[in-house]
Amino acid sequence: MKSLTVAAGVAGEICGVGLVVAAAWLITRAAEQPPISALGLAIVAVRGFAIFRGVFRYAERLTGHDVALREVADRRVEVYESLVHQDDSDADALKRMVSDVDSTQDRLLRVRFPVTIALISAAAAITVCILVQPEAGAVVAAGIAIAATAIPGATALAARRMSKRKADAHAELIARCLDLVDGARELAAAGATDAALAKADQQTKAVHRLERRAAQIDSIAKATAVLLQGLTAAAALSTTDNEISAAVLAFTTLAAFELVMPLVDAAQQHHPHAKVHKGQNRHVRATLAPGATAVIGASGAGKTTLLATLAEEHPEARALTHDAHLFRTSVRANLMLAKPDATEPQLHEALRQAALRDVVDELPDGLETVVGEGGHGLSGGQRQRLLLARALLADAPVLLLDEPTEGLDQELADAVLDAVLAARRGRITVVVTHETRLERFDRVVELDGGRVVYEGEPRCRNDPASCSSGCTSSPRSAG
Amino acid sequence: MIRVLLLVAQGILIVLQAEFLARAIAGLDPAVLPWLCVAVAGRALVSWAYALHNQRGAARIKADLRVKLARRAHSRPSGGEFATLLTKGLDALDPYFGGYVPQITAAAVIPLIMLVRLGSADLTSMVIVLVTLPLIPVFGALIGLRTRDVTERQWEMLNHLGGHFRDVMVGLPTLRTFRRTEHQAGVIRTMAETHRRLTVRALRVAFLSGLVLELVCSLAVALVAVPVGLRLLEGGMELETALVVLLLTPEAFLPLRALGTRFHAAAEGKAVLAQAERVLAEPQPRRTGKTAVLGEIRLENVTLTYPGRSRPALDHVSLVIEPGERVAVAGPSGAGKSTLLHVILGFVAPDSGRVLVNGVDLADLDLDRWRRELAWVPQSPHLFATSIADNLRLGLPEIDDNALQEAARAANADEFIDDYDKVLGERGTGLSSGQRQRIALARAYLRDAPVVLLDEPTARLDPRSESAIVDGAANLLSDRTAILVAHRPALRALATRTVYLSQGRT
Known part of the structure; x- marks a missing residue:
């Protein structure tokens, strides 16, 4: 398939070069006023090349896209399969992977195919020159070699260095923008908006300076190619004392350069290869106990890590984590992910427990409403409850919930948490929470700095002396 | 204008190159070769200037847009989206202003010159x-x-x-x-x-x-x-003329063909340009007005409904805060507590009713100056991607290191800051919510403003972080006028009286 694209591309380019060269031959030969039969073949060639050039180009573009999209499909499956068994890929890394894989298409269509086609076609043009006049062929070969390798190579090198610096400058500008938008009110309240704008302007100037340098590199490269093209043509035609040879050499040289001149643009394209990123896991250990366990602790104490460890150690566990994702499909399909054989009543029960039934009833298509990115907009609280309903529907022997009521107001949060704990009675449920009403849990695990500092009944936590069992260590005083 | 001149020069040089080339072929005249080289060099020079002019023009337009757009940052809903528009988004203008737009001129100028020469030849x-x-x-x-x-x-x-x-x-x-x-x-x-x-x-x-x-x-x-x-x-016909015709015919078509291929690449740039222009067309808030003289802060029948909402966020709220008072505002989530603070800060204007500062309507005040009297600790403070010290002295660049450390101590923030020059990540990553709150408290401390506005700084914190914040807030509030949005009793205890808000009403 790939060779078909290249073949069609080369054929198209050869038709393009052939058209002008055949026309040049036709004209110079005609000037010698031979019998018209001597021109017959050239006339046919000119017309044929004119028609087939477009046809071949069309075939090249169409098959090229087909090949590129096939390759993207392969890469997607490959990347997916390599990532499925890694537990530690964060959302940003995943998004990066997606764009890396999708740039496979650009890499093929904008770099690999055009470069291959241009080089093969240029080689064919050089061959024509060598056949006409070997010395001229050598000159043209040298000129083309510079235009096809040295100029794009040098440009690529400079562009790569520049794009690295530009990426840094952009990252800095992004940070300034985020500060300006997300911190707009703080800046206004502190009277610091102008200072922040000045900093952003400074960064804009830095980006502008880099862009001016990049423009210089690009325009010098292009002008050099134009210079080289004209000079090589002049040199090539000066090697012969035959008008027809001179015409063929000059026109072939000019056309051959047109083939390789766009390589400067391809050289400035930068498409990073998809890499599988690996992070590392910390481990926080705690044992599972029947009933409802609250995991508490300051931010960064290791609560989320504890859940991850538990999920890993207990394959039967299902979890609602911070990176839980709502797929761009119906509410029903999003729920059924947790339990593919769920019945209608089970779906409604899960929605009821998450206090979401009324919300779903009001959606335009009820359970069939498409949600997720690009779908029907749910509020943050509704989204969170839908994720919770899905986790509940899984009906797992072990359920791990990371701040399940985050983003809900206090009353709703209380009601939802009570409903969840009631529904889960008799099974193992671990809830990471900032709630202060811990008495509704059977057990509390408190973490600090990645260590369990308390493990036992909620009522014993504030008064360890009255309880003799359950504590792994005495809780530290707050403050 | 420069673009048209460069294009005319380019067209003339293309013609000259063709003339010399035709003569070099037709007469095999070596004397013409130096002239051919001169024409080629001229063409290279002009094409360098033309490419540079176009690309630098695009870069300048982008830089101007970036500067202008940055001034609209405060009204953007999403920082990430805005940052993308300003970086990658505007880069889509390169093929538009650097490629497509100049190509339109080229498609008008170059074929014309070619036609003129072709007409005189054949x-x-x-x-x-x-x-x-x-x-x-x-x-x-x-x-x-x-x-x-x-x-x-x-x-x-x-x-x-x-x-x-x-x-x-x-x-x-x-x-x-x-x-x-x-x-x-x-x-x-x-x-x-x-x-x-x-x-x-x-x-x-x-x-x-x-x-x-x-x-x-x-x-x-x-x-x-x-x-x-x-x-x-x-x-x-003369061979020389025939060759000139053959050389110039494709040149007449080239700019139009290039225009076709650039059309698609430019579509994205066009969309980005429209997006940027939409942002720039939004009305700008006024920045001048009377100077505030501090006194009582009086809300009279303040009503405010956010766009797209059916229920008002504040519904005929009237409230007087005397100097020296510390008023706690309590009520369920969504009751309008934060909106109340935002109205006083001038971030949003009431639909009806008014806010009076010592008898002067907030709408007539110079908001920048009014905000100098206020220290505000938002519910989830934004930390800037700069050093901790710069985060603390936001808006007050002249503050010295001793004052910084003192403020950090007072806000109970000193215990987790080991290096004031440490640069924070985007949006202040690396700090927990409790730590962010304490930085914001220290910030408010440094402002030394007579009025303090605290917006539920302990809402989502564990008890340990909460008590650290409450201690810090107690230090901050002594001898100042304050409005505290507070759900939990520990913070409410710092107030001299409590106002209850529910569904936007007192």
Whole structure:
């Protein structure tokens, strides 16, 4: 398939070069006023090349896209399969992977195919020159070699260095923008908006300076190619004392350069290869106990890590984590992910427990409403409850919930948490929470700095002396 | 203007190069070769200046837009989206202003010069070119119209299929959680295959315009070359003239063809430009007004409904805060507590009713100056991607290190700051919510403003962080006027009285 694209591309380019060269031959030969039969073949060639050039180009573009999209499909499956068994890929890394894989298409269509086609076609043009006049062929070969390798190579090198610096400058500008938008009110309240704008302007100037340098590199490269093209043509035609040879050499040289001149643009394209990123896991250990366990602790104490460890150690566990994702499909399909054989009543029960039934009833298509990115907009609280309903529907022997009521107001949060704990009675449920009403849990695990500092009944936590069992260590005083 | 001049120079040099080349071939005259080289050098020089002028022009437009857009940052809903617009988004203007827009001028200037020279060399050839040239835009437009309907219909479908992989990848942790990863590889394959099939089907039609364009350009060369050859055969034409015609004919078509290929690359830039212009067209808030003289803060029947909401966030709220008072505002989430603070800060203006500062309407005040009297600790403070010290002295660059450390101590923030020069990540990553709150408290401390506005700084914190914040807040509030949005009793205890808000009413 790939060779078909290249073949069609080369054929198209050869038709393009052939058209002008055949026309040049036709004209110079005609000037010698031979019998018209001597021109017959050239006339046919000119017309044929004119028609087939477009046809071949069309075939090249169409098959090229087909090949590129096939390759993207392969890469997607490959990347997916390599990532499925890694537990530690964060959302940003995943998004990066997606764009890396999708740039496979650009890499093929904008770099690999055009470069291959241009080089093969240029080689064919050089061959024509060598056949006409070997010395001229050598000159043209040298000129083309510079235009096809040295100029794009040098440009690529400079562009790569520049794009690295530009990426840094952009990252800095992004940070300034985020500060300006997300911190707009703080800046206004502190009277610091102008200072922040000045900093952003400074960064804009830095980006502008880099862009001016990049423009210089690009325009010098292009002008050099134009210079080289004209000079090589002049040199090539000066090697012969035959008008027809001179015409063929000059026109072939000019056309051959047109083939390789766009390589400067391809050289400035930068498409990073998809890499599988690996992070590392910390481990926080705690044992599972029947009933409802609250995991508490300051931010960064290791609560989320504890859940991850538990999920890993207990394959039967299902979890609602911070990176839980709502797929761009119906509410029903999003729920059924947790339990593919769920019945209608089970779906409604899960929605009821998450206090979401009324919300779903009001959606335009009820359970069939498409949600997720690009779908029907749910509020943050509704989204969170839908994720919770899905986790509940899984009906797992072990359920791990990371701040399940985050983003809900206090009353709703209380009601939802009570409903969840009631529904889960008799099974193992671990809830990471900032709630202060811990008495509704059977057990509390408190973490600090990645260590369990308390493990036992909620009522014993504030008064360890009255309880003799359950504590792994005495809780530290707050403050 | 410079662009047109450069293009005219380029056109003339193209003609000169063709003349010298034709003479070098036709007469095999070596004397003309130096002239040919001069023309080539001139052409290279002009093409350098032309490319540089266009690309730098695009860079300048982008820089101007960045500066202007930055001034609209405060009214943008999403920082991430805005940052993307200012970086990658505006980069799409390069092919638009650096490629497409200059190409429009080129497509007008260069063919004209070629036609003039062709006309003086050989009228028949000129007529052929003149007749075929308009076919390019005509066919381009006709096929473009035809394919637009087809592609627009398929676009949404293609987008959906193309987005599936991203959706699955971002949802991978979720699939893993529910042990549903096995079948997805097959689904990805099927979706990608369908995407490919439909895309190629759409392209079959879309690429037709390219095919027609190529065909017109090539056939024009053939249409010119063959009759010229036959006339040479009859001795009705000079070889030199014939070569000039053959060299210049493709040059007449080149700019129009390039315009066609640049059209698609420019579409994205056009969309970005429209987006930027929409942002810039939004009205700007006023920045001047009377100077505030501190006194009582009085809210009179303040009512405010956010756009797109049916229920008002504040509903006829009246409230007087005397100097020295510390008023706690309590009530369920969504009751309008934060909005109340935002109204006092001047971030939002009431739809009806007014806010009076010592008898002067807030709407008439110089907001920048009024805010100097206020220290505000928001519910989830934004930390800036700069050093901790700069975060603390936000808006007060002259504060010295001793004062910084003192403020950090007072806000109980000193215990986790080991290096004041440490640069925070984007949006202040690396600090917990409790730590952020304490930084914001220290910030408020440094402002040393007579009025303090605290917006539920302990809402989502664990008890330990909460008590650290409450201690810090107690230090801050002594001897100052304050409004505390407080849900929990520990913070409310710092107030001299409590106001209850529910559904936007007191």
